[in-house]
Amino acid sequence: xxxxxxxxxxRAAALGAALAVIASVVRAQExxxxxxxxxxxxxxxxxxxxxxxxxxxxxxxxxAASTGSLLLDQFxxxxxxxxxxxxxxxxxxxxxxxxxxxxxxxxxxxQGITEDARxxxxxxxxxxxxxxxxxxxxxDFGDGPPRSWAALGVQGLAPYWFEVEATAYAGDAGRTAAxxxxxxDLRLTQRLVVQPEAEANLYGKADPARQxxxxxxxxxxxxxxxxxxxxxxxxxxxxAWRRLCGETAAYARAQNLGASELQWVAGLRLWF
Amino acid sequence: MTRATAPAVTSLVSRRQFVQGLAGSALLLxxxxxxxxxxxxxxxxxGTDFELAIGxxxxxxxGRRRSATVVNxxxxxxxLRWREGDVVSLRVANHLPVPTSIHWHGxxxxxxxxGVPGLSFHGIPPGxxxxxxxxxxxxxxxxxxxxxxxxxQTGLYGAIVVTPRSGERHxxxxxxxxxxxxxxxxxxxxxxxxxxxDPAYFNFGQRTLGDxxxxxxxxxxxATLAQRAMWGRMRMDPTDLTDVSGYTYTYxxxxxxxxxxxxxxxxxxxxxxxxxxxGSSMSFFxxxxxxxxxxxxAADGQDVxxxxxxxxxxxxxxxxxxxxxxxxxxxxxxxxxxxxxxxxCGTLAPEPxxxxxxxxxxxxxxxxxxxxxxxxxMPQTRLDDPGVGLRNNGRRVLTYADLHTLGGPIDxxxxxxxxxxxxxxxxxxxxxxxxxxxxxxSEPLRFNYGERVRxxxxxxxxxxxxIHLHGMWSxxxxxxxxxxxxxxxxxxxxxxxxSYLVSADALGRWAYHCHLLYHMEAGxxxxxxxxRPGTDRPG
Numbered sequence: 001x002x003x004x005x006x007x008x009x010x011r012a013a014a015l016g017a018a019l020a021v022i023a024s025v026v027r028a029q030e031x032x033x034x035x036x037x038x039x040x041x042x043x044x045x046x047x048x049x050x051x052x053x054x055x056x057x058x059x060x061x062x063x064a065a066s067t068g069s070l071l072l073d074q075f076x077x078x079x080x081x082x083x084x085x086x087x088x089x090x091x092x093x094x095x096x097x098x099x100x101x102x103x104x105x106x107x108x109x110x111q112g113i114t115e116d117a118r119x120x121x122x123x124x125x126x127x128x129x130x131x132x133x134x135x136x137x138x139x140d141f142g143d144g145p146p147r148s149w150a151a152l153g154v155q156g157l158a159p160y161w162f163e164v165e166a167t168a169y170a171g172d173a174g175r176t177a178a179x180x181x182x183x184x185d186l187r188l189t190q191r192l193v194v195q196p197e198a199e200a201n202l203y204g205k206a207d208p209a210r211q212x213x214x215x216x217x218x219x220x221x222x223x224x225x226x227x228x229x230x231x232x233x234x235x236x237x238x239x240a241w242r243r244l245c246g247e248t249a250a251y252a253r254a255q256n257l258g259a260s261e262l263q264w265v266a267g268l269r270l271w272f
Numbered sequence: 273m274t275r276a277t278a279p280a281v282t283s284l285v286s287r288r289q290f291v292q293g294l295a296g297s298a299l300l301l302x303x304x305x306x307x308x309x310x311x312x313x314x315x316x317x318x319g320t321d322f323e324l325a326i327g328x329x330x331x332x333x334x335g336r337r338r339s340a341t342v343v344n345x346x347x348x349x350x351x352l353r354w355r356e357g358d359v360v361s362l363r364v365a366n367h368l369p370v371p372t373s374i375h376w377h378g379x380x381x382x383x384x385x386x387g388v389p390g391l392s393f394h395g396i397p398p399g400x401x402x403x404x405x406x407x408x409x410x411x412x413x414x415x416x417x418x419x420x421x422x423x424x425q426t427g428l429y430g431a432i433v434v435t436p437r438s439g440e441r442h443x444x445x446x447x448x449x450x451x452x453x454x455x456x457x458x459x460x461x462x463x464x465x466x467x468x469x470d471p472a473y474f475n476f477g478q479r480t481l482g483d484x485x486x487x488x489x490x491x492x493x494x495a496t497l498a499q500r501a502m503w504g505r506m507r508m509d510p511t512d513l514t515d516v517s518g519y520t521y522t523y524x525x526x527x528x529x530x531x532x533x534x535x536x537x538x539x540x541x542x543x544x545x546x547x548x549x550x551g552s553s554m555s556f557f558x559x560x561x562x563x564x565x566x567x568x569x570a571a572d573g574q575d576v577x578x579x580x581x582x583x584x585x586x587x588x589x590x591x592x593x594x595x596x597x598x599x600x601x602x603x604x605x606x607x608x609x610x611x612x613x614x615x616x617c618g619t620l621a622p623e624p625x626x627x628x629x630x631x632x633x634x635x636x637x638x639x640x641x642x643x644x645x646x647x648x649x650m651p652q653t654r655l656d657d658p659g660v661g662l663r664n665n666g667r668r669v670l671t672y673a674d675l676h677t678l679g680g681p682i683d684x685x686x687x688x689x690x691x692x693x694x695x696x697x698x699x700x701x702x703x704x705x706x707x708x709x710x711x712x713x714s715e716p717l718r719f720n721y722g723e724r725v726r727x728x729x730x731x732x733x734x735x736x737x738x739i740h741l742h743g744m745w746s747x748x749x750x751x752x753x754x755x756x757x758x759x760x761x762x763x764x765x766x767x768x769x770x771s772y773l774v775s776a777d778a779l780g781r782w783a784y785h786c787h788l789l790y791h792m793e794a795g796x797x798x799x800x801x802x803x804r805p806g807t808d809r810p811g
Contacts (some may be wrong), residue, residue: 037682038409039777040743047391047781052712058390060371060421063710069469077787097710106444114595129698130507157700162503187480231473233465271469 033084058140066145068094074106074224075082076267078240085110086263087240093124100124102134116142120151120167131156138169144210147171161185176204191228197221206247211246211255226269234269306523314344318353324374324462325397326418326428327367333522334530338457339545340427341368341418347527348451348551349416349430353547356411356437362404366395366727371395371420374404377589377740378414378573378760381406383780386653386742388419389782391799395420411436412573413547414760417452420458421430424789427551429453431545434573439680442569442578442595445542445578450534451608452586452616453560454521454552464790471702474517477611477636478509478727510638511611512699512734513660515790518614523555525607525618535620535629540600544620545569547593550586553789556736556763557660558585561603561620566594570671572759577676584670585659586611587763591785602626610661610736612636637661639734643766648665650767651730653751659736659765672748672770675757681747682758683775687726690771691717695764695786697733703794704733704786708793717784719776721804728771731764736788738763741800743778761787776802 058064074089089106102124122136126176131154138149153167162182170175181199188194199220206214208216240263244252249259281722324343331340331347343349356362366372373395373696377389385406389395397400408734411434419426428747431449456463465663466473488496503510528534537543550557560566560583568579570593579596586592596603602621609615612633619627637660656673657663706714720723729739739746748756749771764770779802786796 010807036679037745038380038407039775040380040382040385040406042779043382045384045393047384047393050390055390056712058395060389060395061793061797063793063797066711067465069462069470097701126701130700157507159507160501161507187478188482189480190476190478231470 002047011119046198064096066094066096068092071269071271073269074222074265074267075270076236076265078263078265080109080261080263083110083117085263087267095124098126100132102136114142116140117221122151122153124155127154128156134167138167140210147175147207147210149175149177158182159170174205175207178202188225193226195222195226195230195238197224208251211248211251213245213249213251215247216245217248218245219243222265224265224267232271236265236267236269239263239264240265275701289617297578311413314350315346316353320354320358322360324349324353325366325367325446326364326372326374329427333429333455333524334457336457336545341372341423342427343430345417347427347432348453348692349428350490351414351431351433351449354408354432354434356408356434359407360407364404365401365402366396366398367756368423369398371427372396373402373419373555374416375419375742376404376414378412378591379406379432379744380410380745381776382605383743383778383782385628385782386650386734386782388742388783389431389525391742392784403708408434409633410434410573412570412575413593414573415549415551415589415591417551419783420551422464422789422793425454425456425460425463427455430553431547431549431551433706436522436776440545441575442545443543444545444595446536446544447547447705448536448544449526449547449549450536450605450804451526451549451551451617452555452557453524453527453550454516454555456516456520456522458520460553460789463516463520464793467702467790471515471699472509472512474515474519474609474799475509475511476517476519476613477511477513479511497537498710498783506644507700508644510516510615510640511636511639511713514554514556514609514613515702515735517611518609521609521614522608522615523552523557523607525605525616528618530615530617530630535624535626536605536620538598538620538622538626539793540622542598544596545593546605547591548584548586550588552588556585556587557607557616558583558610558634559605559607560584560667561596561605562628563603564596564598564620566596566670568592568594568675569577571675571757572761574679574758576678577678579674580668581674582667583662583665583671585662585763587736587761587787589738589740589761589791590759590763594770596620602628604628604630605743606631608633610662634661634665639766640795643734651732651767653770654671654765654768655750656758656763657768672756673750676747676748677756677758681755681773682726682745683724683747683773683777684723685775687724689723689772690726690728692730693798694728695731695733695737696741696798697735697791699734702790703796704788704791704796705798706798710801711797712795714798716781716799716801719800719802721776721779721802723776725774725776726771727774728769729762729764730769731766732774734766737791739785740787741782741784743780743782744776747773749773778802779804 004107034127064101070092078085086109093100093102102122104120108115118140120138127133134153140147149169149171165181186194201217201247222240224235224236226234228234243260287464328339386392415434417424447640605617605618656671658669662669693706696708782800784798786791
């Protein structure tokens, strides 16, 4: 084997020494094999503080976003041997966790004519863990002259899982009214649900034009058995019992109408 | 090491279940990263330089084609293999029409490398690129995921395995990542809205009239009605175990459905290391391998004194490494969801195509008094409580009290101060928060640089919350104050009060949140700022 010239040997030695130095430096920079923890370097490009709106935008995480829903709780045909009636009861809301715009409507149509119906538009504001306060307006239409009301009420979940709505109303000419509704879901299976429901309407003074007496005007009770094909889509069967009370019952009797009726119902419960 | 990755497995799978997307996106050719022999195998990337492309791909996990958000065209994303001490560089390109991000879960990295839009950086805009670069100063099993909106739910996650410089403490012949996740065909935005409208939407284990009669038959009417009345008075539901269930979720093991049967192969006499990662969005899994003892050797990437168990619960984002020694037959890795509404499963087998019996799902449990902080109404520490559904089930179930990180805490100091936070929520309204304040209504928690603080968490809700602090370790304390285990994600059980120490040695802004994705999005999130004392606070 040819011997390398001296200059080359010197260069190789220098190179070797240099490599050894570099290697030792590199080794010194390596963490020890058992290092349990090395704190991170400070960020080279720290993020500046930004407004909440910018933060929402950047993070794509908006915990105060609004959403909405539409529920047709009752959309049904009622049958009591005579005429069939179509009845609806529904609500829609839009808003965030604390404040919502709430639309509520219910009514009945008989032979193509709206008999008795109402729409409420409310601002729903959480006031405690289980309850929200609702303020707004209600409009009654159908049989008789329309009536407008200011509304103030509560809505929430009472102990033992009762859904409660209780609202007081004040209208023209010193009219007052109140409405209370209580609902409960009893599961027979994971998809078969019995829903008892009770509703009462009260009026401060008589309104003969709408054939309403003062005091408790009517009591509506229902028992509906629904099958949740999906949570959002549930056909049901049930019974509805309505009893007119006091002066209101007297108005009905004067017209040869019954003060109490028991009806079979069939309908759909839908929500989006 | 990577034998049982997706391409190998899909050949075993019926057409209906496997991820079809690999050829489905011209945009997302898997990009070989780094410098090593594994570069050709896109399911595992190792080395120091990585090219990650985030995009969409069409998958078919349930018989319906859906779009997933993924890394390099894979669900889960490629496994990243790093070496302790290396400086890694990851070039992440965003091919989505929306911003994205990647967070390296459990990795201690500088704040601008942590991947949380708004806190670490501005996110990666559509068509943009971000270069992450940091030194890997730890070893063990970790994972990565998107920190942008619901991308994690739609597939943007993968495993990280960091090889220790000094070699594995527990050598094994086989080494598999077992990444558990939950997949839904529904749009997560829709799932979130459903939860806001009807928080029990996905609960198909509610109590029925039949349950009432059965309970009365067993316990008598008086006791049964008293018990129902107690729950009813509080308007709480003992069946409220999880928010999103198997009703919409298909549970995946390494991206494979139960029917697809992910399989890890071994030969007789081999030790098999299984790196369990809960990469789900909303699911807790109870994991066991009937016939095998699981020797737990690491938790959240940190080596622990080995402990032998039959079963463990793994919370969302938690990681557990176990070693098993199978005999010459197949075994089922069984991971049932906490509400027993479904499971992920796969097989350890000496030969491809073998299967063992798949156990039946356990009975669906009910929350107990202790899950409300009872008895006495005071939250209990209960670190030796395996949790709802696992108590006294006849199996040895891992608890936090069993975990002891080797080498003790990273910082011997006691805490200079306590910060107590309550985990709060409202199940009927699907609201989640710390101390009753959603992120948008909260101020950052401020740690002084260099201090040691004790975080005390009290879970006022009926649900498990896996709480993850970015940038710093959480060192869990036993009830007597002794150090137990170093973790990046700590599950706080319902009605539980626990505490852990944090060394504020990481300057910058960090995320601190519940790792249930829909809870985080609902506001169960805080910013933590580590700053030098006297720093001017930004506006």
